[in-house]
Amino acid sequence: MTGPGLPPRRSLPPGHQEVLRQYLLDEARRSIAPRGRRPRGAAPARLAARRPLAPWLAAVGVAAVTCLIVVLVSGLPSALRSPHPHPPAGVSPTAPSTNTVPSKNTTPWTSPAIASSTTTPAERASATTSTGHAVLTAAQARQQCADLVSASSQGTPPGGDTTSLRVRALVSTAEGTTVVIGSATRSWTCNLAPYPGATAARSVVRRTPTTSDFAVAENLLSSSADSKDLVWAGGVLPLGVSAVTFRFPDGRTTAAVIDGSYWVMQYVADSPFTPPGNSDTSTPRIRVVARTSTGDRTFLLDWGTDTCNQGSHGC
Amino acid sequence: MRTRTLQDAELAALVTAGDADAFGSLFDRHCRTVYNFCFRRTASWHVAEDLTAVVFLEAWRNRARFAVHEGSALPWLYGIALNVCRNQWRSSRRRRRAIARLPLPEVTPDHADSVAARVDDERRMAVVLDAVAALPDDQRDVVALVVWEGLDYESAAATLGVPVGTVRSRLSRARACLRSSTMACLVGEDS
Numbered sequence: 001m002t003g004p005g006l007p008p009r010r011s012l013p014p015g016h017q018e019v020l021r022q023y024l025l026d027e028a029r030r031s032i033a034p035r036g037r038r039p040r041g042a043a044p045a046r047l048a049a050r051r052p053l054a055p056w057l058a059a060v061g062v063a064a065v066t067c068l069i070v071v072l073v074s075g076l077p078s079a080l081r082s083p084h085p086h087p088p089a090g091v092s093p094t095a096p097s098t099n100t101v102p103s104k105n106t107t108p109w110t111s112p113a114i115a116s117s118t119t120t121p122a123e124r125a126s127a128t129t130s131t132g133h134a135v136l137t138a139a140q141a142r143q144q145c146a147d148l149v150s151a152s153s154q155g156t157p158p159g160g161d162t163t164s165l166r167v168r169a170l171v172s173t174a175e176g177t178t179v180v181i182g183s184a185t186r187s188w189t190c191n192l193a194p195y196p197g198a199t200a201a202r203s204v205v206r207r208t209p210t211t212s213d214f215a216v217a218e219n220l221l222s223s224s225a226d227s228k229d230l231v232w233a234g235g236v237l238p239l240g241v242s243a244v245t246f247r248f249p250d251g252r253t254t255a256a257v258i259d260g261s262y263w264v265m266q267y268v269a270d271s272p273f274t275p276p277g278n279s280d281t282s283t284p285r286i287r288v289v290a291r292t293s294t295g296d297r298t299f300l301l302d303w304g305t306d307t308c309n310q311g312s313h314g315c
Numbered sequence: 316m317r318t319r320t321l322q323d324a325e326l327a328a329l330v331t332a333g334d335a336d337a338f339g340s341l342f343d344r345h346c347r348t349v350y351n352f353c354f355r356r357t358a359s360w361h362v363a364e365d366l367t368a369v370v371f372l373e374a375w376r377n378r379a380r381f382a383v384h385e386g387s388a389l390p391w392l393y394g395i396a397l398n399v400c401r402n403q404w405r406s407s408r409r410r411r412r413a414i415a416r417l418p419l420p421e422v423t424p425d426h427a428d429s430v431a432a433r434v435d436d437e438r439r440m441a442v443v444l445d446a447v448a449a450l451p452d453d454q455r456d457v458v459a460l461v462v463w464e465g466l467d468y469e470s471a472a473a474t475l476g477v478p479v480g481t482v483r484s485r486l487s488r489a490r491a492c493l494r495s496s497t498m499a500c501l502v503g504e505d506s
Contacts, residue, residue: 007439009347010350012350020367029335032335
């Protein structure tokens, strides 16, 4: 009875059935797990904000964060939602940009206190500052990233329904917020501050590591006073990788935050990697070291090719 | 895994009781069917994959109402899939209108979508869906279940929650509607 015009039946692409199955089992176990206890098979290091111990505690936390955002950085929320952010409060929108490197996106910069790149994820998660960016909860980060993804149409879920998207990995500090959100099949990485942007959708199927798995987004943050380089990235951990470290041209390193089978990283350099007038070819490349069970593997990111992963802005 | 050899009715009982492993076995058994069904309602393998996940999530959430028809869980799953696909179509229609007002950036496709055969599938399926787009929802559902999925009338009736006679009449009207169409073969019109 099947008409000749119908395409043939197909199986899910290789690896996708396993990913879907694991996602569904995680969801099923989470739904029946007693409150406060982690479901079997779920990622071990998710932020506590995702599963509060008591509803009232969560409510107090949300209220406190909301107040902080309103009182301290009243100009930030609109900036976070805009693909082309306005300057934060207190910064002249006409402040001249010092950026002359056309391959990078720029945004005005308020020179916030830069958290040390050697701080631990826990320290980063709890950081709050009156001079930097607001630290976001997982729920806030999820919503803002979903909004960014939807606004930029980066392969959004069916019907634009973002309710099924979950936070996979998050780093939120005074220097900014980068988050990975995902559905059963795809994930997106967003920087929510200081330069809101989102990557295109990526499959969550884990593969053997390649350089493109660690591709980063790079934004030049410029103001009349100084310029900084923002680098952010995240996604599903390639197969066999247990830790990821980035070494930047300024000689500093930062470790990606690992959360289950996802990773996320953000770094703000004190000065642009490629000063105006210089060529990318003369700039040392970002070196990524991925720890695997058989030893460390090193990947060098090519400028441009591997440093322009923000789908919502183009390159 | 111990639940792999169980019949659908046994799996359904375990799932209803909250057994996640049984739910996994149910998924393994029927995900391909649901995946293809969703594709034939959306003409997109990518969307079908997401919808497959939604269908099984809904199945889990509604496990208290799990129904097995003549030993198979498929009619019940088809019923969920019909609703999920219908909702997707409505919401995507709203979304498409909204997106049409925005400048569209370049979207990086998933690796699987770059496979030529799948792209060709999507083109062909879009043509088929266009051909049946003029049918009312209820008739299109019957075409999808009986003609494309090969369900018998009783199973289709169980899926839709309507009498068998209704299935017959809807299919008959669908065929009549498309009789003059060049795509009549897609609804099983032989003469």
